[in-house]
Amino acid sequence: MQNKFLSLLGMARKANRVSLGFDKSLDAIHSGNSHAVFLASDLSEKTKRGLVFAAEETNIAVITTEFSIFEISNAVGTKTGVVSVNDAGFAKKLKTLI
Secondary structure, eight states, rough: OHHHHHHHHHHHHHHTTTESSSSHHHHHHHHHSSSSEOOOOOOOOHHHEEEEEHHHHTTOEEEEOSSHHHHHHHTTTTOEEEEEOOOOHHHHHHHHOO
């Protein structure tokens, strides 16, 4: 299950269906492009709170994964602990894999 989630996250990145990092994910949430936001398990509480607050206003799921920043970064090819999935299909499948 773990490998499937990370592999699918990598595929979503290659398909250009994600926003990486806090600022770009916030932009995706506010613009209505985001369908789900996945967070690294070792992300700071301050960062989590900021995203949860923004996502609650727009009814977008913010899910803390069991994966570290290092693991998520390896999957998407860029150092990040925040990934906004901007495609309904990818978001739905990734939610089932968590």
